[in-house]
Amino acid sequence: MxxxxxxxxxxxxxxxxxxxxxxxxxxxxxxxxxxxxxxxxxxxxxxxxxxxxxxxxLEGYKNILSEQKIWTGYANSLVYTVIGTILNVVVTMATAFPLTIKDLPGKKYIMIYFMITMFFGGGLIPTYFLMKNLGLLDNRLVMIIPGLISVWNVTIARTNIQSTIPDELIEAARMDGCSFIGCFFRMILPLSKAIMAVLVLYYGVGHWNAYFSAMIYLSDTAKYPLQLVLREILIQTELTLELIQDNEMARKSMENVELMKYGIIVVASVPVLILYPAVQKYFVKGVMVGSLKG
Amino acid sequence: MTEKKSLPSTRRRKWKKILEYKQLYFLLLPAVIYIAIFCYQPMYGLVMAFKNFSPLDGIWGSPWAGLNHFQRFVTSPVFFDILKNTLTLSIYSLVAGFPLPIVLAFALHYTRNKYFKKTVQTITYAPHFLSVVVICSLCLILFSPRTGIVNTAIEKLGNERIFFMAEPKYFKHIYVWSGIWQNCGWNSIIYMAALAGIDQSIHESAMIDGANQLQRMWYIDFMGILPTIVVLLILNTGSIMSVGYEKVLLLQNSLNAEASEVISTYVYKKGVVGGEYSFSTAVGLFNSLINFILLFSVNMISRKLNDVSLW
Incomplete structure (x- = not known):
């Protein structure tokens, strides 16, 4: 001993x-x-x-407050994130629930139909032309609709519904004359708060942090999300400054950026950093390896 | 006679069931339509890779090019450079980044103090939630040759300041270690979950049999989570050719381009910026095909050796 x-x-x-x-x-x-x-x-x-x-x-924070494009970006990101996340979570849950019903005819094929997209995709250029054909170029909807569901998150939600809500409960409700849509709204959603919190965080952080799709699809600066504004201020200026140091104009904007750069990072990251600890205890629900199988 | 009669009736029963479940199909409908448009439609667009696509003629109207674009890519002078850069970044990330979350998970698992454990978890998860733009800005700011704190420290220690972002040889280290910094804590969650799932009674009986702490750690805990480790290794190996453009594009500049140009950024530049649609589609397709073949073969090997497999 x-x-x-x-x-x-x-x-x-x-x-x-x-x-x-x-x-x-x-x-x-x-x-x-x-x-x-x-x-x-x-x-x-x-x-x-x-x-x-x-x-x-506090000069840096003052400058940030007076910088119009940061606030436009902030407002845009907020709108994209809130609307996008609500749609994401509702559609993800609505997709996950039917896939938990054991004897749903054709379930296997629907699963395969979804799963294939986890391993194959069209890639950058075909997707670009799709957006163009759908009229989504330079359209705010491009920040909301593509990425409506992630198949990975659907499998996570599905596994969680399966393990937390017993089949008998739904069967009993069906016996009592509750329709499937009624079951979905009155049982599945209220009983899945934990996994929905995780989904809100995953999707929400994804929307808040996205910059690439905005960069290739949006051209009007009034529609830019915060991350794209950050890229402009922090990365492009910072690099030009390091490379060309003797330009008078560059030096002016350098001093400005120098003053704000740390504050901008704080302002952009705080919303996410204060949210995740609230959901932290549910994270384990979001990472089930077994969910890929079956 | 009976067979003939039962066939329509089972079919009718099936239809009745489908009708009974129609609300479930209704719930599935938005996702099914979304996937058809946003995932399958671009897959059809891959035909572009075999055509000389021009936006005016559309995908069908453009003339066929066969495998010309693939051939042009494989024989182009940049092919080996960008292949080498892609593989360097991903293999380095995998080798350096894969074991650390496991170590972290074990250290957390053996910690008894609940508050300490929770604090460590909260802090190590934090970088995961920062955006790529913020992570890359942090790299630029902290490693800046004039004002960066790293260079200040280097100078205080009596060495020359280094312009990290402009030197190709540092690119891979910055890319890989900033990634590890960001995701080490987050990636440990899955191993924590696996460790928590190990039955404590195995430990108790092993203790009675005289197994010491290290033996139990290795034979019970490590072996217990080995299937999880293998599945994650398969997934990671399967994506070894897919170094995303998001982070590389932000860290890239004209001075470090020789080490930072990877397949995905090449596709972006040729396609979105340069307008060579068919060629860059072909490059992208080539990349994802190799990925799929890798995933498939690693999965098969693992199934043969360990009976662990993704599907």
Missing amino acids: DIQLKEDKILNIITSIILVIITLIAFYPLYFVFIASFSDPVSVSLGETWLFPKGIN
Whole structure:
């Protein structure tokens, strides 16, 4: 027993060290961006601000507040995310529920029909022409309709409904004269709150963070989501600045970007970062490997 | 006689059932239509790869090109470079990034202190929720030659500042390790779930038989989650040729292009930017075919060796 206790102790120390190191590595860049966002930009670029904020300076946040395109982007992203996510979750649940009914005729073929799309796709160019033919180019709907469901999320939802709601419950409700649509709205949805919370997070974060489809399909800057505005400000300016440093215009905008860059990252990431801990305990429901089979 | 009679009646019963379940089909309808338009329609568009597509003539009206575009890609001078870059990024990501979430999951699993465990989980999950644009901006900002904190540290240690983003040799490290930083915590969830599913009574009986902690860790826990590990390895290997354009495009610039041009960014540039529709469709198709063949063969090998398979 003595040896076992000693082993336990050693193991405890090793795991604690591993966890502390990994946590610090994950945490520090986020923490640094946060303190740098309201510290004096000069002390940040000289490397003096690294553990505590120094020379509190809210100039950056003021500039962000006065930057019109950031707010347009924010509003656009909010609209795309809210409408998109509601549609995603409703359609995903509506698709998952029938696939949990054991004796649904043709279920196997419907499953195959969905599954194939997880392994095959048309790729970038054919999809681009599809959007063009559907009139979705430079149309706000392109940020909402494509990606309506993810087959992966449908299988996750389906497995969860199967494991949390017994068949007998639905059969009993059917006996009592409840229609399937009635069952869906009155039983399945209210009993699946946990998995729906996970789906809201998955789809919502996906919408909020999307930039690529906006980049290739949208051309009107008034329709740009926040991420595309961020790309313009942070990545393009930052790179041009590093490459051409002697241009007067570039230097002007450089100072501006220099002042705002940490704050912009904070402003863009905070909505997501305050939401996920609320759903964290349900994450395990969203990662069932077994769901791909059967 | 009886057979003839039963056939229509089973069919009728089937139809009756379909009618009874019509509301379920109604619920499935939006997804079925969506998949038909947004997933199957582009698959039909792949015909473009075998044509000399011009938007005016449409897919059907354009003349056939056979395998010309594939041939042109395979024999083009950039072929080996972008193939090498693609494989370098994905294999490096896989080799460096695959074991870490397993280590993290084990360390979390053996931690008794609930609050410590939950704090570690919350913090390590956080980067997963940041967008690609934010992750890439972070790389640019932290590694910036003038103001980046990494370079400040390098200088304080008495070394020369390095322009990380402009040097091809650093590209793969930045790409891979920023990815690991972002997803290590998140990817550990699945192993945590698998570890939690292992029956504790096995541990108890092993303890009575005198197995020590390390032996139990290896023979019970590690072997217990091995099927999960294998399935994830299959999935990852199957996508070894698909390095996405989203992140690469953001980290790429003219100075590091020789190390950062991968198949998907090449498709993007030739197709969306350059207008060579048929050619870039062919390149994309070539890429996904190889992916599928890889997934299929790794799955088959694993089924033969371990009896673990995706389907």
